[in-house]
Amino acid sequence: MLSKERNERLTRVGKGTPLGELLRRYWYPVAFAHELDDWPVKKVRLLGEDLVLYRDGSGNLGLLHELCPHRRASLVYGAVEEVGIRCGYHGWLFDHTGRCLEQPAEPKGSTFKERVTTTAYRVQELGGMLWAYLGPEPAPLLPRYDVFVMEGLRDVGHCLLPVNFMQIMENAVDPTHVEWLHGRYFRFLQERTGARAGRTFQGRHVKIAFDVFEHGIIKRRLLEGQSEEDDDWKVGHPLVFPYMMRVGGGGAHQMQIRVPVDDETTWFILYTCHDPGGIELPPHDDRLVTYEIPWLDEKGNHIVDYIEGQDIMAWVTQGRIADRTKEHLGKSDTGVALLRRLVFENIAKVERGEDPLGVIRDPAANVRIDLPCERNKFGAGDDFIVEWIEGGSSRYSPQKDEILALYRRAQEARRVGVGA
Amino acid sequence: MPDRPELPVAEFRGAPPEAPNGPPRRTAQPRRPGEPPGAPEPIWATPTSGQLGVPFSFCPRCGASLDGPRAFVQELWVSEESVFHVWCPGCGFVGNVVPVHRMVGHEAEGG
Numbered sequence: 001m002l003s004k005e006r007n008e009r010l011t012r013v014g015k016g017t018p019l020g021e022l023l024r025r026y027w028y029p030v031a032f033a034h035e036l037d038d039w040p041v042k043k044v045r046l047l048g049e050d051l052v053l054y055r056d057g058s059g060n061l062g063l064l065h066e067l068c069p070h071r072r073a074s075l076v077y078g079a080v081e082e083v084g085i086r087c088g089y090h091g092w093l094f095d096h097t098g099r100c101l102e103q104p105a106e107p108k109g110s111t112f113k114e115r116v117t118t119t120a121y122r123v124q125e126l127g128g129m130l131w132a133y134l135g136p137e138p139a140p141l142l143p144r145y146d147v148f149v150m151e152g153l154r155d156v157g158h159c160l161l162p163v164n165f166m167q168i169m170e171n172a173v174d175p176t177h178v179e180w181l182h183g184r185y186f187r188f189l190q191e192r193t194g195a196r197a198g199r200t201f202q203g204r205h206v207k208i209a210f211d212v213f214e215h216g217i218i219k220r221r222l223l224e225g226q227s228e229e230d231d232d233w234k235v236g237h238p239l240v241f242p243y244m245m246r247v248g249g250g251g252a253h254q255m256q257i258r259v260p261v262d263d264e265t266t267w268f269i270l271y272t273c274h275d276p277g278g279i280e281l282p283p284h285d286d287r288l289v290t291y292e293i294p295w296l297d298e299k300g301n302h303i304v305d306y307i308e309g310q311d312i313m314a315w316v317t318q319g320r321i322a323d324r325t326k327e328h329l330g331k332s333d334t335g336v337a338l339l340r341r342l343v344f345e346n347i348a349k350v351e352r353g354e355d356p357l358g359v360i361r362d363p364a365a366n367v368r369i370d371l372p373c374e375r376n377k378f379g380a381g382d383d384f385i386v387e388w389i390e391g392g393s394s395r396y397s398p399q400k401d402e403i404l405a406l407y408r409r410a411q412e413a414r415r416v417g418v419g420a
Numbered sequence: 421m422p423d424r425p426e427l428p429v430a431e432f433r434g435a436p437p438e439a440p441n442g443p444p445r446r447t448a449q450p451r452r453p454g455e456p457p458g459a460p461e462p463i464w465a466t467p468t469s470g471q472l473g474v475p476f477s478f479c480p481r482c483g484a485s486l487d488g489p490r491a492f493v494q495e496l497w498v499s500e501e502s503v504f505h506v507w508c509p510g511c512g513f514v515g516n517v518v519p520v521h522r523m524v525g526h527e528a529e530g531g
Binding site: 005328331 | 474491514
């Protein structure tokens with residue numbers, strides 16, 4: 001168990017809280033870039049702050065406090081101008097730095113506008129997403145993790161979940177849940193409902209280990225029948241501190257992103273880049289293919305016949321903020337304990353005025369950050385990717401068939417290549 | 421027909437480990453006259469609270485207080501032991517503190 005006070009420290013993300021101050025040292029995706037092509041203004045909530053995101057006529061990306069400092073109407077219903085966004089109520093105009101440029105109803109020559117500013121945050125685009133930084137200056141670099149900059153067919157599922165993001169992060173350092181939640185429970189469903197349980201998720205864990213490295217925690221597993229030379233142990237895959245996890249296998253490269261919207265809400269994004277290798281990728285553009293992942297059925301029950309739906313069930317049923325004073329951690333939960341400790345250590349770093357784990361300031365180290373990730377996942381070879389797509393959230397992708405065809409072509413090319 | 425020996429209503433096979441909230445609740449009812457002996461009634465478990473409390477207050481290295489929320493103390497249950505994973509914000513000590521209730525000197529392998 002964890003004390004109530006420590007559970008609060010571990011989970012509260014608002015401004016001024018210890019964790020909130022730590023989290024404000026990182027960049028977060030707040031929108032897909034194409035959303036502003038469709039409509040140039042979007043309401044955003046991040047780390048408990050209500051904001052308005054927009055792209056003006058000059059291409060400036062702005063992220064301001066949602067409410068106009070004049071009479072507190074929402075700028076989400078503002079008009080985008082060549083420079084800045086104009087409040088729909090009385091026409092006050094703000095640029096992306098938070099300066100007030102115009103107050104059209106004030107007397108001509110008034111200097112009132114020079115005495116008014118609003119909260120403004122930095123925004124950058126990377127990998128087809130718009131990222132925000134809500135922390136103090138100087139802002140660190142937006143990390144160019146491999147998945148966001150590599151070539152490949154992009155496929156992005158997402159959903160908004162009523163749960164604190166830390167519960168989702170704890171799942172990322174909990175390897176044994178795979179054989180039970182995606183193994184035994186999936187088989188149970190298969191026996192009774194015909195749901196198709198993937199064979200590759202059934203392996204029994206013999207050993208698990210965790211190593212802290214410069215971007216977070218590398219998670220390793222040794223499954224029954226494997227040796228320490230297998231990818232799952234030798235390479236593993238990382239929790240990217242403090243809110244992402246890099247996974248994949250067989251040509252799929254995925255970043256699982258858990259954006260802390262507020263204390264009790266997380267924007268869950270599965271950002272996948274498919275590149276099986278050995279074949280030419282089909283033509284594709286930079287606009288992301290995005291789709292919502294359903295997780296409740298029409299009766300309000302969890303949809304549990306796919307991998308991420310099972311994960312979501314576990315996270316959400318723990319409660320909006322899990323009561324860790326009532327839990328019982330065992331030896332198989334050492335990764336969870338390590339993550340929590342890392343959070344506490346890095347809160348203290350921020351309190352001392354230091355950069356926390358994973359913050360990058362050296363441009364030379366940020367050209368492309370290749371994260372370790374096993375390729376031969378679960379030792380399952382080509383079977384893994386097919387089961388991952390058909391038994392996971394990619395089943396809801398509008399381009400699922402194209403993705404599966406891509407892997408079949410790559411497998412065929414390898415077979416022919418080997419036979420030649 | 422010889423009388424069958426009276427069976428206990430519930431049979432203990434060794435003393436169960438004591439739960440943190442006290443001994444398990446025993447709910448078996450006595451048999452009514454003439455009622456045949458059936459399967460032993462189960463002993464219903466009392467939920468563990470997980471609230472064992474941290475049995476120490478200071479860092480084993482520097483002696484700083486670990487009572488406040490800035491220090492990290494996480495209880496883990498490992499077999500019969502409670503292990504407290506500790507990080508001290510004062511000196512950075514990371515380690516496990518294990519309260520010992522019984523000194524075990526030797527266990528035969530495969531025994």
